[in-house]
Amino acid sequence: MNSGSPLNTYWLAETLRLREAHWGPLDDSRELRQVRASGADFPQKILLRAMLIGGREGIDRILLHWRQIARLTLAGMLLAAILAGAGTALGALGDGARPVNLLLAVAALLGLHAITFILWLLSFALDGRNTGAWLGRAWLWLTQKLARGPDSGLAPRALAELLARHGSLRWILSAVSHGLWVGAMLSALLTMLAVLSAKRYGFNWETTLLSPDTFVALTKALGWLPGLFGFAMPGDAAIRASDGLHALPESAQALWSSWLIGCLVVYGLLPRLAGFLASIFIARRGIASIAIDESLPGYAELRERLQPASEKMGIDAPAGHDGLAQGQHALFNGDDKPGPSMVGLELPPGLAWPPAPVPAHVHDLGVVDTGPQRKALLDYLHAQAPDKLLIVCDGRQTPDRGAIGLVAEAASLAGQTRILLLASPGNTQESRLPAWLERLAAAGISAGQAGTDTPAALDWLAASTPGGSAHA
Numbered sequence: 145m146n147s148g149s150p151l152n153t154y155w156l157a158e159t160l161r162l163r164e165a166h167w168g169p170l171d172d173s174r175e176l177r178q179v180r181a182s183g184a185d186f187p188q189k190i191l192l193r194a195m196l197i198g199g200r201e202g203i204d205r206i207l208l209h210w211r212q213i214a215r216l217t218l219a220g221m222l223l224a225a226i227l228a229g230a231g232t233a234l235g236a237l238g239d240g241a242r243p244v245n246l247l248l249a250v251a252a253l254l255g256l257h258a259i260t261f262i263l264w265l266l267s268f269a270l271d272g273r274n275t276g277a278w279l280g281r282a283w284l285w286l287t288q289k290l291a292r293g294p295d296s297g298l299a300p301r302a303l304a305e306l307l308a309r310h311g312s313l314r315w316i317l318s319a320v321s322h323g324l325w326v327g328a329m330l331s332a333l334l335t336m337l338a339v340l341s342a343k344r345y346g347f348n349w350e351t352t353l354l355s356p357d358t359f360v361a362l363t364k365a366l367g368w369l370p371g372l373f374g375f376a377m378p379g380d381a382a383i384r385a386s387d388g389l390h391a392l393p394e395s396a397q398a399l400w401s402s403w404l405i406g407c408l409v410v411y412g413l414l415p416r417l418a419g420f421l422a423s424i425f426i427a428r429r430g431i432a433s434i435a436i437d438e439s440l441p442g443y444a445e446l447r448e449r450l451q452p453a454s455e456k457m458g459i460d461a462p463a464g465h466d467g468l469a470q471g472q473h474a475l476f477n478g479d480d481k482p483g484p485s486m487v488g489l490e491l492p493p494g495l496a497w498p499p500a501p502v503p504a505h506v507h508d509l510g511v512v513d514t515g516p517q518r519k520a521l522l523d524y525l526h527a528q529a530p531d532k533l534l535i536v537c538d539g540r541q542t543p544d545r546g547a548i549g550l551v552a553e554a555a556s557l558a559g560q561t562r563i564l565l566l567a568s569p570g571n572t573q574e575s576r577l578p579a580w581l582e583r584l585a586a587a588g589i590s591a592g593q594a595g596t597d598t599p600a601a602l603d604w605l606a607a608s609t610p611g612g613s614a615h616a
Contacts, residue, residue, distance in 0.1 A: 150434070151431050151434065152207065152211075153191050153194070153195065154191070154306055154434050154436070155207060155299075155302060155303050155306055156194050156195060156198045156203060156204060156207060157190055157191055157194035157436065158302040158303075158305065158306045159198075159203055159206075159207065159298050159299055159302040160194045160197060160198060160203060161302075161440065161441075161442040161443060162298050162301065162302050162305075162442075163203070163298055164442055165441060165442050166298075170197055170201065172193060172196075172197055173519070174522070174553055175193055175196040175197055175200075176193070176449060176450065177519075177522050177523050177526045178192075178196060178526055179192050179193045179196070179450055180450065180451075180523070180526070181523070181526040181527050186436075186438065186447060186450060186451050187435065187436035187438065189446075189450040189451060190436050190438075190443055190446060190450065191436070193446070193450065206293065206296060206298075206299055207299055209291060209293065209296070210287070210291045210296065210299040210300065213287050213290050213291040214283075214287045214291075216290075217283060217286050217287045217290060218283055218320065221279070221282075221283055221286075221324055222323070222324060222327050225324040225325070225327040225328040225331070226327050226328065226330075226331040227331070228328055228331075229327065229328035229329060229330070229331030229332035229335070230331045230332065230334075230335040232252060232253060232328070232332050233253070233331075233332040233333075233335035233336045233339070234335060234339065235252060236248070236249040236252040236253050237249065237336065237339055237340070237345060240343045240344065240345050242346075243345075243346035243347060243348045244345055244346065244347050244348075244404075245348065245349065245350055246347055246348065246349050246363075246400065246404065247349055247350075247351070249404060250366070250404070250407055253332060253404075253407070253408050253412065254407065254408065254411055254412050257325060257328075257329070257412055257416070258411070260278065260321075260325075261325075261415055261416070261419070264277065264318065264321070264419070277314065277317035277318045277320070277321040278321065279320060279321035279324045279325070280316070280317025280318060280319070280320035280321040281317055283317075283320050283324075284300060284304070284317065287300065288300045306434065307430070307431075309437065310430045310431070310433055310434050311430045312426075312427045312430030312431050312434075315423045315424075315426045315427035315430065316423075316427045318419065318423040319420055319423035319424050319427055322416050322417075322419040322420035322423055323420050325416040325420075326413065326416045326417050326420055329408065329412045329413040329416055330413060332408060332412075333405065333408055333409060333412075333413060336404070336405060336408065337405070340401050340405075344397075345397065345401070346397055347397060347400035347401070347404070349363075349383075356383075356384050359383065360380055360383045360384060363377075363378070363383050363403070364377070364380075364383075366403075366407055366411075367403050367406065367407070369410050369411075370403070370406025370407060370409065370410045370411075371406070373406065373409070373410055375402050375403065375405065375406030375409075375410075376398075376399050376402040376403070377399065377402070377403055377406075378396060378399040378400060378403060379399075382396045382399060483505055483506070483507060483530065483531060483532070484505070484506050484507065484530060484531065484532035484533070484534070484605045484606070485506065485507035485508075485509055485530040485532070485533050485534070485558075486498065486502065486506060486507070486508060486509065486533070486534040486535075486536065486605060487509035487510065487511070487512055487521060487533070487534075487535055487536070487554075488510065488511035488512065488535075488536045488537075489511075489512055489535055489536065489537050489538075489547060489550065489551065490511075490512070490513055490537070490538065490541070490547060491511050491536065491537075491538050491566070492538060492541075495538070495566070497510070497511055498536075499536060499564075499566065499598055499602075500598055500599070500602055502602060502605070502606065503606045506605060506606060507530065509521065509524075512550075518550055521550075521554065522550075522553060522554065522557070525554055525557040525558065526557060529557050529558055529559065530558050530559065531558070531559040531560065532558065532559060532560050532561075532562075532604075532605055533554065533555070533557075533558035533559075533560070533561045533562075534561075534562050534563075534564055534601055534602070534604075534605045535551055535554060535555070535561065535562070535563050535564070536564045536566060537551070537563060537564070537565055537566070537580070538565075538566055539565030539566055539567040539576060539577050539580055539596060540566070540567055540576060541576065542576055542579065543576070543579055543580045543583050543584075548583045548584065548586075548587050549587070551563060551584065551587065551589065552584075552587040552588060552589065555588075555589060555593075556588075561589075561593060562593055562594070562595070562601055562604055562605070563584060563589060563593055563594040563595075564594075564595065564596070564598060564601040565577060565580055565594060565595065565596050566596070566598070567596050577596065580594070581594055
């Protein structure tokens, strides 16, 4: 799962849904404008909103951290499985000082594997959806314990619920479990091959209750399937002679080595490898079918906000003083990319608008005062980003957080932005200009983008053709 895969996008949306269900909806007014302007269908708008808010709130970083911890945890468990497999093989063979008991060796190599594999197969007939994949569940639990931090508990829960809804969770956990067993079995096999190639081992069977005929039948039954894969099997005479009371030739010991390795490969490695590949295949099919369930709580409530039945377009001319421009009819003139535009922000009623004559090709967006007008302005800028935008503010007033936020967001939507701070020369209130510049700088507006020179600001804005290209 890389960060750009579709699964991670749906996982992010599910995590955000759970977070808002627990702690209430997040402020998404800015993101909603961008999502509405995308023109996508409703499920894609949900995903886009999740990506925008996830980036803002750091949820994407939480998921990235969780994936990194999950990979490290899986690597640690795989290393432990490899060491366990090698240790099991060395324990089953011993140090070579005494013959290897074949029954005990087979039990040590395949006993726990056989029990867990059979239980995994039986889990399909049980109610527990994840029964049988204990190593996979242990990996998920350990990752959750290690991935500490704010909202870290939501990440695995969101992933589990998302995968479970599409029938992939048990297969992901099964793939992890089988994959770890594959590592253990492969390690045991390579260890056995290395040890048997470097040292001389003797093999026999020891029993108090079983007759030689029983052991012959058991050996032949276990060796039948490996024999189909080409592993050499000892004959009846060699089996009967391996009771520890007779000396066996080296060729018979080699046959027992082949029989033991064949049992490990056919009954241990191959079933786990088949289970791993089947789990990966089915899990990938389930992941490919993941889609937004629009009926889920948290998603259904977004429909009216992300895809309203009707939406008001443009900025209404604010009621009030005569100084407001009447040129707002030019807002939606059909241009795909509007030319230079200017807008006033919370200017006092007695201030003339525009502050100076402007060329005809400059879009006069009027004065924005109220909350609905702010929203309409941002909706318009999302839909038709101008190449140049001049925002006129009253530099004599103390800048508030809302005004600075609106300036910053509007500036992020235009190609180039300048801020004109109107001030009265010699007025003591002009001391508020440093506060404006400081707060604008904190919002990402550089000092070169803000100033008090009205003619210079209008010249910069007018230095563009109606098509949007600059001229000398």
